[in-house]
Amino acid sequence: MSLNKTKLQKIIKAIEKTKRKVYTVSDLSRDTGIKDDILIEYLSKFNALIYFDNQANVKDYLDGIKTDYDDQNKEVVKRTEYVRSKDIEQYESFVDYIYQTMTVQGGILDTGYSLTKKDIKIIKKLLKEESDKLSSK
Secondary structure (H helix, E strand, O other): OOOOHHHHHHHHHHHHHOOOOOOOHHHHHHHHOOOHHHHHHHHOOOOHHHHOOOOOOHHHHHHHHHHHHHHHHOOOOOOOOOOOHHHHHOOOOHHHHHHHHOEOOOOOEOOOOOOOHHHHHHHHHHHHHHHHHHHHO
């Protein structure tokens, strides 16, 4: 079983809220509503000895639990590459784009050039413009 963010947050809040010096798995189970066996499995990630000693102080594992929670909350922001008209205006046509970006000096095609997502979007727009020009004729 995996420990998701909401359960992890529930466990952290219950441990931080208690005023007891010794806070066991059974106490945590009563406060969170999660069964003892499941809590032991979750907490064994932080200290494997919890399987053998159910009366261990769960507050000792709080730092490890918080770091795991912080690791889960780190979100990766994916930036979307937008193609604006100013990106397209500098090229007269699809062939001009290929010539300016994907060739080396002398007009030889660079075989080591790898396309990015933005390149693909620009190519699509330029091809659509050329297709529209041909269909309008």
